[in-house]
Amino acid sequence: MFMNKKTIRDVEVKGKKVFVRVDFNVPLNENREITDDTRIRAALPTLQYLREQGAKLIVASHLGRPKGQFNEKYSLKPVAKRLSELLGIEVKMAPDVVGPEVEKMAGELQPGEVLLLENVRFYPEEEKNDPEFARKLARLAEIYVNDAFGAAHRAHASTAGIASYLPAVAGFLMEKEINFLSRVLNNPERPFVAIIGGAKVSDKIGVIENLLGKVDALLIGGGMANTFLKAMGYETGKSLVEEDKVNLARELMNKAKEMGVKLLLPIDVVVAPKIEAGVPGKTVAADGIPAEEMALDIGEKTAKLFREEILKAKTVVWNGPMGVFEVEPFDRGTVAVAEAVAESGALSVVGGGDSVAAVEKAKVADKITHISTGGGASLEFLEGKKLPGVEVLYDK
Numbered sequence: 001m002f003m004n005k006k007t008i009r010d011v012e013v014k015g016k017k018v019f020v021r022v023d024f025n026v027p028l029n030e031n032r033e034i035t036d037d038t039r040i041r042a043a044l045p046t047l048q049y050l051r052e053q054g055a056k057l058i059v060a061s062h063l064g065r066p067k068g069q070f071n072e073k074y075s076l077k078p079v080a081k082r083l084s085e086l087l088g089i090e091v092k093m094a095p096d097v098v099g100p101e102v103e104k105m106a107g108e109l110q111p112g113e114v115l116l117l118e119n120v121r122f123y124p125e126e127e128k129n130d131p132e133f134a135r136k137l138a139r140l141a142e143i144y145v146n147d148a149f150g151a152a153h154r155a156h157a158s159t160a161g162i163a164s165y166l167p168a169v170a171g172f173l174m175e176k177e178i179n180f181l182s183r184v185l186n187n188p189e190r191p192f193v194a195i196i197g198g199a200k201v202s203d204k205i206g207v208i209e210n211l212l213g214k215v216d217a218l219l220i221g222g223g224m225a226n227t228f229l230k231a232m233g234y235e236t237g238k239s240l241v242e243e244d245k246v247n248l249a250r251e252l253m254n255k256a257k258e259m260g261v262k263l264l265l266p267i268d269v270v271v272a273p274k275i276e277a278g279v280p281g282k283t284v285a286a287d288g289i290p291a292e293e294m295a296l297d298i299g300e301k302t303a304k305l306f307r308e309e310i311l312k313a314k315t316v317v318w319n320g321p322m323g324v325f326e327v328e329p330f331d332r333g334t335v336a337v338a339e340a341v342a343e344s345g346a347l348s349v350v351g352g353g354d355s356v357a358a359v360e361k362a363k364v365a366d367k368i369t370h371i372s373t374g375g376g377a378s379l380e381f382l383e384g385k386k387l388p389g390v391e392v393l394y395d396k
C-alpha cells in the first residue's frame, strides 16, 4: 500500500521558490533551548534533496499554541539556529510570516538557500484556514511541499488552504509516514497486534473501534485500562477512571468477542496511594485494587502475558504508555513492552510522544521499524480518518 500522492520527485523545482511546510513543533526548555530535535532531523532528507535540485526554500512551521499573536516565547529563532547547524549553511530567519519584507527576502533567495518564516500561528488566520492568508503564503513561492506529517490532521492555511493556489506535493517524511501507517493498517502481515495505552479511553475510542476490525489481538494498558476493569465489575479504588465511558468500554469488549479479536487487559497492576517518584509500588490482582490506592502500571504477570502476545506478532502498532512511565518505578510495564516489541522482530510502528519517549528510555529505538513524528496525526490515521494535509496534495 503506497501513498497515491505526488511527491517532490514528480515536480521540477530547479531555480523555483518552494514553500515547504514542516512540523518543527519541538520541545524547548525554559532557556528556549531545543531539548529534542528529532522532528527537525526528520525533515532533512526533503530539505537537502530540494537544495541539491537547485530549489530556493521557504520553510514554514508552527511552534506550540501562541493563540494568533506574536510572542517571542514561541519564536522559531532557536529552530533556525539548529537547522543551520544541521544543514551546515546559514538559514535566514524571516521577521514575519507574510508581507512585503518577507516577500522581498524570498525573492532574493539563491538556489540552495533556505529562509525560515516565523511561527505561522502568530496569525489567527492560520488556524482558521483563512483563504486570504493562504493566498499571501502562496505568493511567497511557486510550488508547495507538505512534509509536516505531525500537523497533517490540521486543516490550516499552511497545511491545507495554500494548496488551492500552488501545485502541491508531499515531501519524503510525509511519504514515509503515510506508507508505513497504510501498510500496517491495510496490509499487515499476521498476526497483527495493537498495543494501546495512555491516560484516557476518550482520546482513543476511534482508534480502538477502527483497530478492532483489523487486528488479531488488542492489548490495553495504562490509565485507560482502568475504565475497562471497572466495566468488568472490578473495584478500581482511586485510579483514573472515566465513569461516563464505562458502558462504552463494555460495548467494546463485547464487540471484540463477537469479532473474534483477542482483547487483553491487565490481570495484575502496580498500585500506590500517590504518584511520587520512589514510592514503592505494590502488585495486586486486577480485581484486588485497594479502595485507597491507584493503579499506576501493569503488573509483572500482565507484562509477561503482553510480551508473549507481542513475540508472536509479525506486525505491531503501539500508541500510549502502559503506566505513569515518567515516574519510577511505574515505568517498568512500559519498558517491558518496549523491549518485547523490539525483540519481536515484527514490523513495528510506534506513535505518540510518550510511547516514543518510552522506546528511547528502554534504549530500543533502533529496533523499531518506524517511529512516527506525529502524535495526533498518527492517531487520526489509525482511526481511519483522512488527513486534510494529505488530501489536498496532487494525486499520482
Ligand SMILES: Nc1ncnc2c1ncn2[C@@H]1O[C@H](COP(=O)(O)OP(=O)(O)OP(=O)(O)O)[C@@H](O)[C@H]1O
Binding pocket: 197, 198, 199, 200, 203, 221, 222, 223, 224, 240, 295, 296, 297, 319, 320, 321, 322, 323, 324, 325, 326, 351, 352, 353, 354, 355, 356, 375, 376
Ligand atoms: N495508570 C495510569 N494512571 C494515570 N495516568 C496514567 C496511567 N498510565 C499512563 N498514564 C499517563 O498517560 C499519559 C500519556 O497519555 P497519552 O494518552 O497522552 O499518551 P500518548 O498517546 O503516548 O501521548 P501523546 O499525547 O504524546 O501522543 C502519561 O502522562 C502517563 O503518565
Ligand SMILES: O=C(O)[C@H](O)COP(=O)(O)O
Binding pocket: 023, 025, 064, 065, 150, 151, 154, 374, 375, 376, 377
Ligand atoms: O505536536 C503535534 O502533535 C503537532 O505539531 C500538532 O500540534 P497541535 O496539536 O498544536 O496542532
